[in-house]
Amino acid sequence: MKITMKTIAQEAGVSVTTVSHVINGTKKISAEKHKIITDLIKKYNYVPNSMAQSLRNHSTKTAGLVVSSFPDSHVTNIVNGIGRRAQEAGYNLLFVNTNENEEYERETIHLLHSKMVDGLILSPTSSNLTYLQKLIDKQFPIVFVNRYDTLYDQIPRVGANNYQAGFDATTHLIKHGHQEIGLVCGLRKNYITTTEERIKGYKEALLKHNLHVNEDYLVATNATVEGGKRATKALLAKHPQLTALFCVNDLTTIGSIEALHEMELACPEDVAVIGCGDFEAASIIDPPVTTVRLAPETIGITAFDALLSKINNNDYCQHIELPTSLLIRKSCGC
Amino acid sequence: MKITMKTIAQEAGVSVTTVSHVINGTKKISAEKHKIITDLIKKYNYVPNSMAQSLRNHSTKTAGLVVSSFPDSHVTNIVNGIGRRAQEAGYNLLFVNTNENEEYERETIHLLHSKMVDGLILSPTSSNLTYLQKLIDKQFPIVFVNRYDTLYDQIPRVGANNYQAGFDATTHLIKHGHQEIGLVCGLRKNYITTTEERIKGYKEALLKHNLHVNEDYLVATNATVEGGKRATKALLAKHPQLTALFCVNDLTTIGSIEALHEMELACPEDVAVIGCGDFEAASIIDPPVTTVRLAPETIGITAFDALLSKINNNDYCQHIELPTSLLIRKSCGC
DNA sequence: TTGTACGCGTTATCAA
């Protein structure tokens, strides 16, 4: 048996209107009826049907969260941050991981829109986001988190200062005397801003120190432990003169260090490594790995706040880059 | 301007019924009108309002997923597995992390129920789940994943065979000659099945080999890196005779090893360590840590399948324990 | 093959 406002109203001998007012505190209701109704609500464990409410109110108090992958603690922590802030703000989260599948991403976003979520936080696959334009035109609130698409400047975005991260990591290596620095990153078939900006930072740092940028020193690979391992082996086989590696994400960092182990190269003596992200075990691996930390939890929290701002004011359009910090351990020979 | 079936119908010069039939393929519609309508749908980028559909159909094709914490890759991978299977089955996921907050868990579940999700996958805080009874009575499909509450036997559950995991880990240690084996686990104020069953396995293994179970050898702590570190230091300070540690989850494993480093104890020579879960960096930390692997992705996939079964047949009530496997690395001195 | 009309569970308007 389904319990609705009607059920309550009938049993209380009042109209649904009265019940509604009691629930929402919309109007003053006599103490007597008020009690009867609240008692009944308790008795039946009645909860208003959100679907019906949404249909009326055009507001769902839920936000969509679409991430394109969900591999490491960086993304996990961003999701965590968003979830925590959503909870505080009384919002629910419709969470979907698209696994870098563009088609599914598009469908998902449509679906979320049709579910009347109040807004959407998106970490896109970064290509072919043209379908977003229609949503933007409809004033549907969207914000980018972590990754973004440079074509959509009118969408607010929140992420780490990835350029700075790449710049700082590389500079740190240079300061330690390294001149031949390799870079390991994820696949580059889509323009993924996090990756590309870290690379920009890397190049900029080299140039600033009058070092040559050698495109051959960059390897792109699956952003997995296995991918990082394979890429590192290949890179070092081809360029044995490399004395340092900048790994632009956690999983490839782990893979690179595995590779060094297997190649019996000492780190940092033979090859120094610096990572970007910071996984929990970074401090106890062999060697403890120096990383640029990205404050993912803060990114998540800020992203949700940005969505709230966008919902309240469609003109809101800040681009926020959160600062990063260097966590020095031992993989660079400090 | 809001696009609804009415908009389409008016512009096409037909009734909403016809539009509805075209969308759902419910009845044959003349090719001519069919084309006009589909063209308009494309033109306006029209998507049916899921709220209204749900209200009519009493089905949302979305499932709720409530986890009590979201700390390490084990849970992440379970969530990933559930998400992947949901995607394949054409379901959406309403995902919430309750952060071990009972109150919020209860509210969330009510909310999800009111959102008419077709079912719920729950990894509970494991205490005071009495409010579930009302949902069960309403035939609302629920399945437990990872953790469960022993009081609700009528709810299907999917998880690792945690007893076996504890038993195997401890036996492995014993086989290496260890007799004084400490155990580090998360807080035990709530009866968390994953923890408790691993402990059961640990004790059973000791007894089976005629070793004494010393309750003093168990430390409970925050299930974090920091907590594991503190607990390990305290435990070893109090019981220097311990030669091995069984850490029942990833974060405490990392913490324990950090502690050994700081205490300048060699692992495995002074103290052997075995973990449970398996994080990505486990193979390159110092020393590479032997773990019992729990197949989290499979757990997730299976859990969603169980939910589907429960939705289709309310009598469904299997309890599935997925096998675990020992991954031998170097932290036990093999 | 197509259209009319009602109901899903709420909330808001207006009148009593």
Add this chain to the structure above:
DNA sequence: TTGATAACGCGTACAA
């Protein structure tokens, strides 16, 4: 203070 009624957007029984 309370209630009747329309509307939110859709699906479907029934009628045409």
